[in-house]
Amino acid sequence: MFDEQTELESLREIYYLTNGASGSWRKLLAFGVSLEQQLKRKLLWIWPTAVDLENYNHFLAKHNIQRILSIGCGSGLLEWLMAAAAGEHKISMHGLEVDRNWWQSKYSVRSFIPLNYVEDAANPSQLDSGFLSNCCNDSPPCAMLFCYFNNRRAFLDYLRIYRGKWLILIGPKPAVGIHTDPNPIQPQLPTDVWILRERLDWTDRNVVAFYEKIA
Structure with a gap:
């Protein structure tokens, strides 16, 4: 089970990976794979x-x-x-x-x-x-x-x-x-x-x- 802190940390990582300077869509996909299913679905269907x-x-x-x-x-x-x-x-x-x-x-x-x-x-x-x-x-x-x-x-x-x-x-x-x-x-x-x-x-x-x- 994920908690609010886990969700906030995941959002911070997503913000970083979608930033114009540091953004990487491939790294974002890899990060999504690492998430628990419930949190993964909440952040992106x-x-x-x-x-x-x-x-x-x-x-x-x-x-x-x-x-x-x-x-x-x-x-x-x-x-x-x-x-x-x-x-x-x-x-x-x-x-x-x-x-x-x-x-x-x-x-x-x-x-x-x-x-x-x-x-x-x-x-x-x-x-x-x-x-x-x-x-x-x-x-x-x-x-x-x-x-x-x-x-x-x-x-x-x-x-x-x-x-x-x-x-x-x-x-x-x-x-x-x-x-x-x-x-x-x-x-x-x-x-x-x-x-x-x-x-x-x-x-x-x-x-x-x-x-x-x-x-």
């Missing part, structure tokens, strides 16, 4: 392997996807790993969250990527003319990411506003017993608009699915 990240970034580079907006990203630690492991194919990574007060409070884990906040718009429709459309248009290609998202209504709202052509869904493999909405394999997207281009099976029974808008 998915700890990918180096091969997982290599395959993920290979797809991004192949399609020249340079910008990603992660919806409901939390601290953005997974997204930091994705971008840090991209190598020469530089990825601009941003997050979107609700509850600015929590994520900027002393009780929250710090943000590892730049965060935008839903409440900065007076209503969801204003996101269309704000950072969402600016961050995710089609020049250069971008992607909108949902990782273990579980709000169908919000997902459809974002999908309606989104101007880009790539969608990345991360969630559990079938029969794992974890519910997400959208589900990466059966997201119930408009079938005449979106097509599945790639499925990656990640460690610990996770799936990464890439969808392209064709209309």
Whole structure:
């Protein structure tokens, strides 16, 4: 069992390993392996392997996807790993969250990527003319990411506003017993608009699915 002190020490190490000067995504992955499962899952729901990240970034580079907006990203630690492991194919990574007060409070884990906040718009429709459309248009290609998202209504709202052509869904493999909405394999997207281009099976029974808008 881990205690509060162990968690604080682990966070300090993660902060060090994600620092611009001392940061090392490979060392961060190795550190994650050393953690107890309960603490590991609390700090980051998915700890990918180096091969997982290599395959993920290979797809991004192949399609020249340079910008990603992660919806409901939390601290953005997974997204930091994705971008840090991209190598020469530089990825601009941003997050979107609700509850600015929590994520900027002393009780929250710090943000590892730049965060935008839903409440900065007076209503969801204003996101269309704000950072969402600016961050995710089609020049250069971008992607909108949902990782273990579980709000169908919000997902459809974002999908309606989104101007880009790539969608990345991360969630559990079938029969794992974890519910997400959208589900990466059966997201119930408009079938005449979106097509599945790639499925990656990640460690610990996770799936990464890439969808392209064709209309």
